Amino acid sequence: MRAMLLREPGRVLEQATLPLPAPGERQVVIRIAACAVCRTDLHVVDGELPDPKLPLIPGHETVGHVVASGPGAERYRAGDRVGVPWLGWTCGECAYCRSGRENLCERARFTGYQIDGGYAGYTVADERFCFSLPDDYTDAEAAPLLCAGLIGYRSLRMAGDARRLGIYGFGAAAHIVAQVARHQGRSLFSFTRPGDTAAQDFARRITGGWAGGSDEAPPEPLDAALIFAPVGALVPTALRATAPGGVVVCGGIHMSNLPSFPYEWLWQERSIRSVANLTRRDAEEFLALAPQVPVRTETLLYPLAQANEALAALRGGKMTGAAVLRPEDADFD
Numbered sequence: 001m002r003a004m005l006l007r008e009p010g011r012v013l014e015q016a017t018l019p020l021p022a023p024g025e026r027q028v029v030i031r032i033a034a035c036a037v038c039r040t041d042l043h044v045v046d047g048e049l050p051d052p053k054l055p056l057i058p059g060h061e062t063v064g065h066v067v068a069s070g071p072g073a074e075r076y077r078a079g080d081r082v083g084v085p086w087l088g089w090t091c092g093e094c095a096y097c098r099s100g101r102e103n104l105c106e107r108a109r110f111t112g113y114q115i116d117g118g119y120a121g122y123t124v125a126d127e128r129f130c131f132s133l134p135d136d137y138t139d140a141e142a143a144p145l146l147c148a149g150l151i152g153y154r155s156l157r158m159a160g161d162a163r164r165l166g167i168y169g170f171g172a173a174a175h176i177v178a179q180v181a182r183h184q185g186r187s188l189f190s191f192t193r194p195g196d197t198a199a200q201d202f203a204r205r206i207t208g209g210w211a212g213g214s215d216e217a218p219p220e221p222l223d224a225a226l227i228f229a230p231v232g233a234l235v236p237t238a239l240r241a242t243a244p245g246g247v248v249v250c251g252g253i254h255m256s257n258l259p260s261f262p263y264e265w266l267w268q269e270r271s272i273r274s275v276a277n278l279t280r281r282d283a284e285e286f287l288a289l290a291p292q293v294p295v296r297t298e299t300l301l302y303p304l305a306q307a308n309e310a311l312a313a314l315r316g317g318k319m320t321g322a323a324v325l326r327p328e329d330a331d332f333d
């Protein structure tokens with residue numbers, strides 16, 4: 001099969017031809033139709049997350065069809081469409097797993113990080129961590145739901161019932177979570193890089209609300225802010241835009257260092273928290289909700305062989321919506 005392979009962090013992905021993966025216990029083999037590109041992939045490729053499996057096939061927003069099942073795998077039949085998310089395996093035994101917090105499992109393994117992912121023609125995945133996908137979406141449209149959607153949704157849940165919601169960094173996750181938040185009747189305020197009027201226009205079109213640069217104050221205080229940009233300096237910025245009792249939710253897996261700031265910005269019961277990974281319950285809830293909103297994903301298609309170009313566009317901040325790799329369009333050398 002074709003795959004894009006990370007041999008060493010900090011290097012570009014290499015085109016490779018690999019043997020088809022064989023399914024282990026409770027695993028299914030999936031012929032991949034689409035895999036969305038997430039900022040986390042960029043953190044893995046750029047070496048900002050420690051100790052990835054090497055060589056590694058990145059990608060954790062994979063959509064495809066089951067072609068074979070390993071021993072004990074009975075959940076899906078050949079031809080079924082499934083999604084494979086970031087959460088690839090949990091132990092089921094630790095205190096976190098037993099208390100509904102498998103996203104924090106001490107032995108969790110993640111797709112496209114410790115397990116080979118979806119930048120390939122085929123993959124194997126533990127069927128217990130795969131999801132059926134709503135029929136309302138094409139393969140490419142469904143792919144960004146699997147991380148941008150899921151982790152965006154978990155971030156939104158952490159905002160509680162905040163009515164005035166700020167979103168810092170208007171990329172793939174924001175464009176999905178904003179549709180859910182708007183559907184819930186919240187008022188939205190979107191922040192982009194200063195001067196990025198294209199992203200601000202995109203944000204206004206999706207949210208129907210105010211959009212501006214992250215150096216601007218919102219027209220009214222926020223009850224909660226979600227930060228999807230990997231920029232630690234946005235934490236105090238968002239805190240200053242937040243009303244007493246408000247929460248700042250950091251949705252990414254990696255951020256640059258947080259600058260120090262006066263305690264009075266946190267005072268009045270404001271809080272700062274992060275969101276890590278996902279639980280299978282988050283996924284089931286979100287995938288049931290998405291077609292009801294309905295969430296529409298905006299995708300930019302790339303052939304699998306152009307994974308490096310897709311990552312470069314994301315790194316440069318030149319992406320509105322979500323990049324999606326298509327292995328069937330592969331034009332390997």
Ligand SMILES: [Zn+2]
Binds near residue numbers: 090091096097108
């Ligand atoms: Zn566990």
Ligand SMILES: [Zn+2]
Binds near residue numbers: 040
């Ligand atoms: Zn992701």
